[in-house]
Amino acid sequence: MDPLERYSRQMILPGWGRERQQRLGQKTAVVIGCGALGSHVASHLARAGVGRLVLADRDFVEWHNLPRQALYAEADAAAGVPKAVAAARRLRQINSLVQIEEHVVDVNPDTVEPLIAGADVVMDGADNFEVRYLVNEACVKHGIPWVYGGVLGTYGLSAAILPGETPCLRCLLGPLPPPGAVPTCETAGVLGPAVAVIAALEVTEGLKILLERHAELLRSLVMVDLWNGDFERAQTQKGQTRCPVCDEGRYELLEAEQGSMAAVLCGRAAVQITPRPRQSLDLTALAERLTVVGRVDANEYVLRLDVEGVQLAIFADGRTIVKGTDDPVLARVLYARYVGS
Numbered sequence: 001m002d003p004l005e006r007y008s009r010q011m012i013l014p015g016w017g018r019e020r021q022q023r024l025g026q027k028t029a030v031v032i033g034c035g036a037l038g039s040h041v042a043s044h045l046a047r048a049g050v051g052r053l054v055l056a057d058r059d060f061v062e063w064h065n066l067p068r069q070a071l072y073a074e075a076d077a078a079a080g081v082p083k084a085v086a087a088a089r090r091l092r093q094i095n096s097l098v099q100i101e102e103h104v105v106d107v108n109p110d111t112v113e114p115l116i117a118g119a120d121v122v123m124d125g126a127d128n129f130e131v132r133y134l135v136n137e138a139c140v141k142h143g144i145p146w147v148y149g150g151v152l153g154t155y156g157l158s159a160a161i162l163p164g165e166t167p168c169l170r171c172l173l174g175p176l177p178p179p180g181a182v183p184t185c186e187t188a189g190v191l192g193p194a195v196a197v198i199a200a201l202e203v204t205e206g207l208k209i210l211l212e213r214h215a216e217l218l219r220s221l222v223m224v225d226l227w228n229g230d231f232e233r234a235q236t237q238k239g240q241t242r243c244p245v246c247d248e249g250r251y252e253l254l255e256a257e258q259g260s261m262a263a264v265l266c267g268r269a270a271v272q273i274t275p276r277p278r279q280s281l282d283l284t285a286l287a288e289r290l291t292v293v294g295r296v297d298a299n300e301y302v303l304r305l306d307v308e309g310v311q312l313a314i315f316a317d318g319r320t321i322v323k324g325t326d327d328p329v330l331a332r333v334l335y336a337r338y339v340g341s
């Protein structure tokens with residue numbers, strides 16, 4: 001059977017064809033975050049036949065993800081499977097021709113550059129601005145095109161960013177908003193179909209980049225309020241003001257020393273503890289030790305401990321998300337008490 005047969009309906013689109021389909025099959029896309037946006041984006045890219053798909057996500061599937069996170073099922077939430085792992089497993093069933101690489105990892109100044117190395121496009125599936133601005137700096141620094149997308153409530157935005165050609169995210173949205181200044185999906189909610197629309201906009205621009213059809217990029221910030229039916233598109237072009245990132249090459253987030261080991265996850269009532277250096281935990285042994293203190297649920301990637309009114313999700317590299325508090329001091333105390341200092 002012709003391996004390209006499955007792509008026949010997209011190859012007959014104007015300007016696509018076998019030759020560009022084959023070229024798409026040699027390209028790499030990196031999806032940062034595999035939540036609602038990221039799982040829709042990854043699904044479309046895998047189905048379309050990108051060559052290599054790199055998935056990065058720090059969290060695991062929970063029940064409240066299922067209404068909009070396209071790649072996950074109830075069994076993933078029940079078992080607490082990391083999103084990158086569950087997504088990769090599902091995508092391999094969908095298109096075995098795609099080389100899929102999953103990373104259960106926090107995207108931060110230490111990890112972002114290795115993750116995007118060799119990418120032809122980077123796709124935004126992040127759930128917070130700090131990660132997006134970090135990805136923006138890394139992509140501008142390495143000259144890698146990337147596609148921004150964000151959804152809140154019934155509203156969303158998307159824009160493709162070509163370093164050196166179009167404004168970057170810092171040009172478009174101004175300085176990084178301080179923590180707590182913008183609502184999050186946890187506080188404002190999110191409409192599943194609005195995610196699907198923004199993901200579709202993102203992937204369409206991403207495909208133009210991967211198919212080397214840059215002339216057809218929208219070069220716009222597209223804004224959609226799906227509930228009200230408002231669709232707006234603003235042309236983006238470099239303005240008069242100089243941008244610290246794309247004009248001056250100042251990568252403040254990328255070059256920042258890693259902050260404290262405890263970071264409050266914005267709007268989440270959760271704190272992430274990142275031990276340095278990385279550790280290598282034996283989750284099975286730890287699970288045995290912890291069953292006497294609280295309810296333990298473990299798989300090969302993550303151990304969940306319900307204790308003292310919070311939940312600790314402990315990953316094999318020692319990284320731990322303490323859910324149910326936004327107090328970094330308490331989170332560190334609990335981490336020291338149950339995981340070790």
Ligand SMILES: [Zn+2]
Nearest residue numbers: 168171243246
């Ligand atoms: Zn800029």
